[in-house]
Amino acid sequence: MLLPRASAIIAAAGSGRRFVHASGAGGGPPKVLADLAGRPVLAHVLEAFARVAAVAEIVVAVPEGRLAWAHEALAGPWRDGCRLMFVAGGTERTDSVARALEATDRSTELVAIHDGARPLIRPAVIEEALRTAVECGAAVVGRPVDHTVKAVAEDGRVIETVPRRALWLAQTPQVFRREILSQAYARRKDVVGRVTDDSQLVEALGQTVRMVRGDTANLKITTPEDLRACEALLAAGWPFEP
Ligand code: C5P
Numbered sequence: 001m002l003l004p005r006a007s008a009i010i011a012a013a014g015s016g017r018r019f020v021h022a023s024g025a026g027g028g029p030p031k032v033l034a035d036l037a038g039r040p041v042l043a044h045v046l047e048a049f050a051r052v053a054a055v056a057e058i059v060v061a062v063p064e065g066r067l068a069w070a071h072e073a074l075a076g077p078w079r080d081g082c083r084l085m086f087v088a089g090g091t092e093r094t095d096s097v098a099r100a101l102e103a104t105d106r107s108t109e110l111v112a113i114h115d116g117a118r119p120l121i122r123p124a125v126i127e128e129a130l131r132t133a134v135e136c137g138a139a140v141v142g143r144p145v146d147h148t149v150k151a152v153a154e155d156g157r158v159i160e161t162v163p164r165r166a167l168w169l170a171q172t173p174q175v176f177r178r179e180i181l182s183q184a185y186a187r188r189k190d191v192v193g194r195v196t197d198d199s200q201l202v203e204a205l206g207q208t209v210r211m212v213r214g215d216t217a218n219l220k221i222t223t224p225e226d227l228r229a230c231e232a233l234l235a236a237g238w239p240f241e242p
Contacts, residue, residue, distance in 0.1 A: 003054035003130050004109035006175070010049070012042055012116025013061040013089020013096040018222055030063065031221045032116040033073075037234045041221060042074055044119035049112075050078030051123040054130055057082065059103050060116065061089035061096035094195050098185055110134070111181050113198050114173040117221040120230055121214075122239045126173055129212045133175035138207055140199045141214035142168040168211055171218050174198045180207055215239075 012032040019031035032042045042060070049055050058078070062070045070086045078084060087103050089096030097113055104111065110133055114121065125141055132139035145167040151159040174197060176184070184201035191204050199209050217238055221227050 001131055001134065003127070003134065005056040005107070006052075006054045006110035006112055006130055007104040007108040007178075008049045008055050008058045008173075009097055009100040009104065009111060009113045010042070010045055010058060010060040010116045011089070011093055011096050011100070011113065012045075013063050014093065014117070015063070016117075019224065019227075030066070031227070032062075033066070033069070034221075034227055036119055036227060036230055040073060041119045041227075041230075042070075042116050045114065045116055045121065046074060046076070046078050046084070048119075048121045048123050049114070049126065050076075050082050052126050052130070054110075054127070055082060055112070056108055057085065057105055059085045059087060059100040061087050061100045062116075064088040092195075094185075094188055094198075094201070097198060098188070101181065101185060106178075109178055110175055111178050112173045112175040113181075115171075115220055118172055118218050119221070120217045120219060120233060120238060121173065122218075122241075124241075125212070125214050125218070129173050129175045132210050132212050133177060136208055136210045137180050138174075138176045138199065138202050138209040139212050140170050140174045140197075140209055141172060141212045141218070142170045143214060143216055144168050170197055170199060171214050171220070172197070176202060180205070 016031040033040050049058050076084050087099050129139045129141050145164045149162040149164050153159055184205055188201050217233050219226050
């Protein structure tokens with residue numbers, strides 16, 4: 001299938017409070033700027049997206065105070081013909097994505113949104129998500145839950161064991177046809193409760209979203225242990241492709 005042109009949005013404007021806190025007093029750099037195998041976490045993400053020929057541009061939302069750093073450290077070029085832009089993110093993740101969406105080129109048909117904190121994404125998985133979004137409008141990369149799941153009360157008491165058969169963990173990228181994502185973001189204030197991914201906004205429109213099986217290695221770096229795990233995977237030769 002010949003894929004239409006896509007914009008990639010990288011959400012990398014979080015404060016990374018849990019990461020900084022866990023890495024000790026004063027903390028290190030924000031997690032997306034932390035060193036992973038000799039370059040910033042974000043550089044791994046940019047490389048993976050630039051490897052996908054359909055990706056015509058990458059718009060990265062970074063914390064306001066890191067714009068100059070990002071321009072300098074990540075300027076690329078990552079691939080000829082692939083535009084790279086940095087925008088200042090907002091308070092919530094959806095604010096950051098909304099600002100990046102505003103900055104995208106309206107002529108691309110697909111928009112892929114990815115967490116800047118997931119550096120081990122494989123280009124083949126991005127392509128599969130793009131293909132699925134062409135077919136059904138919205139695609140989310142994820143993994144079936146393979147642990148036993150318990151619902152737990154605030155005092156630690158187990159309420160029940162939740163059947164895991166239909167449960168998946170959502171990751172990113174999440175890919176949408178542009179008109180669907182724009183509509184979802186235009187109505188985002190109507191969604192009640194905390195919005196933790198973009199698919200949630202699209203689901204609220206009643207739009208079908210299809211899961212795409214990704215890798216367990218597509219970890220989201222939340223704590224320094226996650227960063228160490230990514231380092232170990234890279235040292236062991238990730239991606240383990242034939
Ligand atoms: O906080 P959490 O780990 O769920 O964030 C997921 C991704 O969203 C991270 O890559 C983070 O940098 C990004 N984010 C953002 N703007 C915010 C909050 C989070 O771009 N205001």
